[in-house]
Amino acid sequence: NAGVTQTPKFQVLKTGQSMTLQCAQDMNHEYMSWYRQDPGMGLRLIHYSVGAGITDQGEVPNGYNVSRSTTEDFPLRLLSAAPSQTSVYFCASSYSRPGPRKDSPLHFGNGTRLTVT
């Protein structure tokens, strides 16, 4: 069982370039999300999706786009990379959307380490 798979594991971009971080899950999870993790800061939510065709913004959405055309895939697009987007990006999924007394913890991928020069 692969769980949550993120590609690539590492990426270096130049300022202004665009790219797509891939995320796929094979657990038939309804909810998928993207976080970024920076030194000295907690995981911060970028975008999330509660099902195919439905996406919404998290805490730090600027500079990123997402789409959810299938249950399995939730790619994150950087439109014009900036040095401030240097970070480790994690995709996470859960059986149902987070909510009170919903025993549906997040399952994380192993991250994509992105450097923007």
Added chain:
Amino acid sequence: EDQVTQSPEALRLQEGESSSLNCSYTVSGLRGLFWYRQDPGKGPEFLFTLYSAGEEKEKERLKATLTKKESFLHITAPKPEDSATYLCAVLRPSGGSYIPTFGRGTSLIVHP
């Protein structure tokens, strides 16, 4: 304003030396608190969910407890393989949804 604060930032223990990690939160009306473990170069791995003050959960050498203002992750007789960063997250209401909001983590090193 931080809604989830973890302390200490870093903790070094000798093997067998029990201790506790703290997670305090300011979200009103807690809907759920989660503990995760993160190893270097890996994504966080789920440990526990707590919903109500007084609730406790255990797994091997770890026990999580919850009060109305904070949660503790107690580590009993730790081993070097318990070395990791431990993350706490709370559910925060946001526009009709609930968003898991994470603290900055506690980095634990257990020396043999």
